[in-house]
Amino acid sequence: xxxxxxxxxxxxxxxxxxxxxxxxxxxxxxxxxxxxxxxxxxxxxxxxxxxxxxxxxxxxxxxxxxxxxxxxxxxxxxxxxxxxxxxxxxxxxxxxxxxxxxxxxxxxxxxxxxxxxxxxxxxxxxxxxxxxxxxxxxxxxxxxxxxxxxxxxxxxxxxxxxxxxxxxxxxxxxxxxxxxxxxxxxxxxxxxxxxxxxxxxxxxxxxxxxxxxxxxxxxxxxxxxxxxxxxxxxxxxxxxxxxxxxxxxxxxxxxxxxxxxxxxxxxxxxxxxxxxxxxxxxxxxxxxxxxxxxxxxxxxxxxxxxxxxxxxxxxxxxxxxxxxxxxxxxxxxxxxxxxxxxx
Numbered sequence: 001x002x003x004x005x006x007x008x009x010x011x012x013x014x015x016x017x018x019x020x021x022x023x024x025x026x027x028x029x030x031x032x033x034x035x036x037x038x039x040x041x042x043x044x045x046x047x048x049x050x051x052x053x054x055x056x057x058x059x060x061x062x063x064x065x066x067x068x069x070x071x072x073x074x075x076x077x078x079x080x081x082x083x084x085x086x087x088x089x090x091x092x093x094x095x096x097x098x099x100x101x102x103x104x105x106x107x108x109x110x111x112x113x114x115x116x117x118x119x120x121x122x123x124x125x126x127x128x129x130x131x132x133x134x135x136x137x138x139x140x141x142x143x144x145x146x147x148x149x150x151x152x153x154x155x156x157x158x159x160x161x162x163x164x165x166x167x168x169x170x171x172x173x174x175x176x177x178x179x180x181x182x183x184x185x186x187x188x189x190x191x192x193x194x195x196x197x198x199x200x201x202x203x204x205x206x207x208x209x210x211x212x213x214x215x216x217x218x219x220x221x222x223x224x225x226x227x228x229x230x231x232x233x234x235x236x237x238x239x240x241x242x243x244x245x246x247x248x249x250x251x252x253x254x255x256x257x258x259x260x261x262x263x264x265x266x267x268x269x270x271x272x273x274x275x276x277x278x279x280x281x282x283x284x285x286x287x288x289x290x291x292x293x294x295x296x297x298x299x300x301x302x303x304x305x306x307x308x309x310x311x312x313x314x315x316x317x318x319x320x321x322x323x324x325x326x327x328x329x330x331x332x333x334x335x336x337x338x339x340x341x342x343x
Contacts, residue, residue, distance in 0.1 A: 006057050006105065011041045015055065020098050020107055023051040037165070037222070038075070042110055052110030053097060058222065072104050074161040074222035079106040081221030084152050088141055093217050115212035122206050122243050123302060127253040129260040131211055135204075135236070136264030138218065143198035143229045143273050153226060159193070161223045162202055166231075167193070169297035171288055177295040178312075184319040185291070188284045195228035198273065204232040206239050229276045234285030236261060237326070241286065242293060244333050245311050246302050255330050262326060280324045287318030310335045 023045025031040040044052040058075040079099035098107040175185040202223030244251035
């Protein structure tokens with residue numbers, strides 16, 4: 001595959017060559033600063049925003065402090081996932097406009113003007129549990145896709161990108177940096193890798209949820225794969241728990257969001273998937289992921305040293321003495337001595 005690297009100066013010519021309709025008076029904005037794994041360029045015009053485009057091309061190596069390579073073909077996986085998401089529900093995610101497998105580039109619709117990430121609302125102390133509830137329902141349908149759309153699953157029957165982007169930098173590095181917990185982290189990791197029952201998003205994070213007056217979108221499907229449903233569930237619950245550690249005064253609101261998410265998932269999912277949302281394995285996943293976000297290759301940016309120490313202690317407790325419900329997790333989060341974190 002051709003290692004063409006797109007840039008603001010070349011993207012309009014590239015799109016014209018692909019036969020993609022451009023918005024009127026197109027202008028290009030580099031959005032890559034917001035992500036470490038891809039070149040992301042927005043092409044917008046003078047209209048209402050509905051005709052704008054986002055062009056995404058995966059980097060061969062992630063833009064982080066430590067060496068971190070990943071298969072570039074993950075952008076092709078993301079394009080195929082967007083196509084599947086549009087079959088499940090057209091308002092879930094941005095519409096796929098073009099998928100160029102030669103240069104490993106996808107083009108999709110731009111979000112309406114004024115939309116922002118759910119992460120920004122969470123960090124500002126605005127949990128928006130209605131967004132969490134919508135995500136729970138959508139994730140249940142996405143996880144069930146192997147049963148509802150079996151013919152589409154061949155595109156996701158691989159773990160290479162998941163291994164490079166999640167398993168190695170999160171679970172393996174966190175275990176190496178916490179030797180006393182290494183065996184427990186490894187046990188959760190191996191159980192996860194052996195479970196191939198759901199279509200997993202792989203980056204089910206508030207930063208990948210765009211919200212606005214018209215609704216919400218889920219983006220960044222580049223590590224979608226057949227796998228363990230508790231990974232996505234634990235990924236989002238962990239983010240909400242970390243926000244609660246960062247903003248203790250807003251912890252009840254983050255708890256409402258976590259409850260709304262898991263309840264909506266459980267009531268929308270199959271019996272087998274619903275069981276995953278109330279399992280000890282789920283909260284062991286939260287422990288692994290919390291540990292990874294302070295000691296892995298991609299630590300969260302908003303926790304100070306005291307917050308990181310506290311998150312590490314909570315993660316350790318979840319792995320040494322596991323819980324099996326969200327209420328028990330939330331009882332372990334308070335740390336009154338911590339000051340409110342930066343937003």
